[in-house]
Amino acid sequence: MTGRRRTRSTFLPGLLTRHARKGVLSAGAAVACASLLAGCGAVPGTTGDAGDGTITVMTWAPQSTKATNKPGMPAFAHAYARWINAKGGINGRKLNVLTCNDHNDSVAAAKCARRAAKENVVAVVGSYSQYADSFFPSLEGAGIPYIGGYGATNAEFTSPLSYPVNGGQPALLAGLGSALAECGPVALIRPDTIAGDQLPPLLDSGLKAGGHRASNDQRAAEDATEYDGQAARALRTTSTDRVDQGCVVPALGDRNGTFMDSFRRAREDYPEVRTATVLGSVDQTVIDATGGASGPYEGSYITGWYPVASDPRWEGMKRVIREQAFGDNRIDPADAGVQTTWIAYTVFRQVVESLGDGEVSADTVTGALDDGLKVTTGGLTPTLQWQFQDKLAAVGFPRLVNANVTLQVVREGRLVSARKGFVDTTRTLENADVNY
DSSP states (O other), X not given: OOOOOOOOOSSOOSOOOHXXXXXXXXXXXXXXXXXXXXXXXXXXXXXXXXXXXXXXEEEEEOOSOSSOOOTHXXXXXXXXXXXXXXXXXXXXXXXXXXXXXXXXXXXXHHHHHHHHHHTTOSOEESOOOSOHHHHHHHHHHHTOOEESOOOOSGGGGTOTTEEOSSOHHHHHHHHHHHHTTTSSSEEEEEESSHHHHTHHHHHHHHHHHTTOOOOEEEEEOTTOSXXXXXXXXXXXXXXXXXXXXXXXXXXXXXXXXXXXXXXXXXXXXXXXXXXXXXXXXXXHHHHHHTTGGGSTTTTOEEEESSOOTTSGGGHHHHHHHHHHOTTOTTOOTTOHHHHHHHHHHHHHHHHHHHTTTSOXXXXXXXXXXXXXOOBOOTTSSSOBOOOSSOGGGGGTOTTOOOOEEEEEEEETTEEEXXXXXXXXXXXXXXXXXXXX
C-alpha cells in the first residue's frame, strides 16, 4: 500500500522542554526517595559522578531486506566501540554499543526504539530508518536523543530530540537540482512511498533556483526486480528537447542499480541523455560494478554531504576500520551510511567529553546539545550547533543545521570533486515549495 504525505506543522511538537522535563523529573525523584525512605541510586544504563562505568548507546539500520540495506552502519558502530575502548573509553568510561535491525519495516523500527528505552540507552547514534513516525514517539517519551541519523525522513529535521549532522535528502536534492539547471527536460524516478513523496519539491527547488521548470515526477515500486517501463518513460520524457540534453535522476536507493540495468538496455533506442543522482544511491563500488568509464554513470553529477572518500579528512575513520574492522566487507569507507556513523560518534564523543566527570545520561547528553555545544568534525562538516529552531524552520526543517553539500562527477570511471569545497543550499531550501 502506498502512503501519502501528511501535512506537518513547522513548529516543534508540544513536548516539555529539556529544562521543564528535568524539573519535573527532579521533583518526582525527590518524592519517590522520600516515600521510600531510601537514597536514590544511579539510573540503570547511565554513569554517575565517578569516572568509571559504562555508557550504553544504540545504532540501528535495515539489514537483509529486499529494499534498502545499511549493514555497514551497525558494523562500524561496533568497530568504533572496540577502537575507543582500546584507548581507554570516553573520559575513562567504556562505550557499549547495542545494535538493532529495523528490517526496513515500521513495526520493527518501533521495536528498536522500545528496546532502546528498555535498555536505558543514553542516545541512539548514527542510525538509518525510513520509519521515523514509528520510532520517534518511543524515543521522545523516554527523552532519548537521536544523534546523526542518516537524514532519510522529514521527522529527523523536526523532532526536538533529533540532532542531524547532514542536510538529508532535502539538501542533496536541492543541490542536485541547482547543478542540473542547464539540462533539458529532467525526469525524477523515485519510490512510491511517503518518504519518496518528499523528493520532487526538493529537486524542483534547485531547478527553480537555476531558472529551470519542474521535473517530471515518476513513481516506482521500491523493491521492484526490473524497471523497464520506468526507464523507457524517463527516456521519452527527457528526449523531447532537440537542443538541450535531458537528464534522468534515479533516486531509488539500493534499487538504483536495478533501474540502471533497465535504463542501459532501453537507452539504445533514444537520443543521448545524462544521468545524475545523490550519494547513497551511487558510490564508487556501484560505478565500478556498472562498467566504470564505459558505464551509464560516466559524466553523471552526484551530490553528497561530505568530501569524496579519497579526501585525507577521512583518515580518522579509515584508521578505525584498519585497526578494528579490517576484512569486514560490510564496512565500506565510501558508503555514506558508514561516513555518517563516524561523524555521529564523533559528535557523541565530544558531547560526553564536555560533561567531564559528571553524569552521562540521556538528559545530560540532550542538555549539552541544547545548551549550545559546538562540535567540530575535522572539516567533514561545518561546525555543528543545534538551536531550538534554525534558519529553515519556516519551511518545515527546524533542526536542519548543516545544509552544505558537495558536488561530485564521474570522470573516467572515478568519482571526483566537480567543485572545490561545499555548496550551501540554505537559500534554495528557504524558497522550496514544500508542505509537510
